[in-house]
Amino acid sequence: MAFTPEELAGARRLNALLNLLPRYHTDRRWNARVVQTVVRAIQFLGPDRPSxxxxxxxxxxxAGGRRIGLRLIRPAGTRRGLYVHFHGGAWVMGNARLDDGITRPIARDCRVLVAGIDFHNAVDDRLDLALQDSKASVEWLVDHLAEFAVERIILGGESSGAHLAAEALLHLRARGKAKAVAGFVSMCGAFDLGGSQSLQLSTGKSLVIDGPSALRNLQRLTPSLSAREAKGPLFADLSGLPSALLVAGSLDPIVDDSILMSRRWQSQGGNACCVVFPEAPHGFNRLPTNLAARANGLVRAWTSQTLDQNARGL
Structure with missing residues (x-):
């Protein structure tokens, strides 16, 4: 993928501003609680109106003995499928509504029903509960596809949400229910819970998030997991999975997660693609740049194409 000088220049200007701002420390639970409280207050004061x-x-x-929230965004006209979305937030904050800026355009442009998952936020370090919610909710959705008048699913997630989406997909395969999934989408995904090389080498100078803090966050969360899941989906058997699109930013401390996950997915299934955007920090698709618009547009175009190919049996 080629990028224009204007796109790169715009990203560099914003990066210069981001460099002046404090980085977010994902391992500090007090700031996650503060952010979550502010988000809930704003959403409570601002009524939820459909577009x-x-x-x-x-x-x-x-599902799975737990109560899990779904945020459903319905497209106009006939539904082509179901897009299941897992929000980011370092596993400890965020909610499905906060991702409306990403998921509403997916529902509209791809003509899919979007189901955002409000899984357990692991501010208590119980990543196992977040994982349990993710698996149970996706399996429930697969079992109830007829209720939503769809046949095919795209699983997607951002940052920590991509990790949860990947584990949910692996769970579906283990349960013999992965055939309903047409594709997997990751934006700035986290797949190595031990910390990939780019994260291990990152410093406090990384934009948006503090790299060493992100590594410490993983060290807080992984003790609640066991066996292969404590290592992350990068170390799972990735054979027999649907096609995957992984999008990453070159300045992201966890850029290696997407690159390595794509390579393993491609080597075992031959159906993975990774696009690394230059001058792009973690979560760059939410920034006001042309690169962000292209990244989000790429996800929507890939989703539509994947659904079309799946419908034709290709």
Whole structure:
């Protein structure tokens, strides 16, 4: 993928501003609680109104013995499939509604029903509960596809959400239910819970998030997991999985996660693609740059193409 001088220059200007700002420390639980409280207050004061083109609904399901929230965004017209989205937030903060800026355009442009998962935020360091919610909710959705009038699923996630989406996909395969999944999408995903080389070598100078803090966050969370899951989906058997698109930023401390995950997925299944955007920090797709717009557009175009190919049996 080629990038124009204007796109790169715009990203560099914003990066210069980001460099002046403090980095977010993902291992500090007090700031996660503060951010979550502020987000909930803003969302409470701002009524949840549907857009002109899609309708939003909240639903709580019981799956795996736990109550899990779903945020459903319905497209106009016939649904081509279901896009299951896992939000980011270092596993400890965020919610599905906070990702409306990403998921509403997916529902609209790809003409899919979007189900954002409100899984357990592991501010208590119980990553195992977040993983349990992710697996149970996706399996529940697969078992209820007829209720939503769809046949195919795209699993997607951002940052820590991509990790949860990948583990949910591996769970579906183990349960013999992965055939309903047409594709997997990751944006700045985290797949090596031991810390990939780029994270191990990162410093406090990385943009947006503090690299060493992100590594310490993993060290806080992984003791709640066991066996292969404590290492991350990068170390799982990736054979027999659907096609995957992994998008990353070259300045992201966890850029190696996407690169290595794509290589292993490609070597075992021959159906993975990784696009690394230059001058792009962690979570760059949310920034006001042309590169961000291209990254989000790439995800929507890939999703539509993957659904079309799956419908034709290609």
């Amino acid at each position: 002109h083109s899609n309708e939003v609904a909240s639903r709580t399901i019981t």
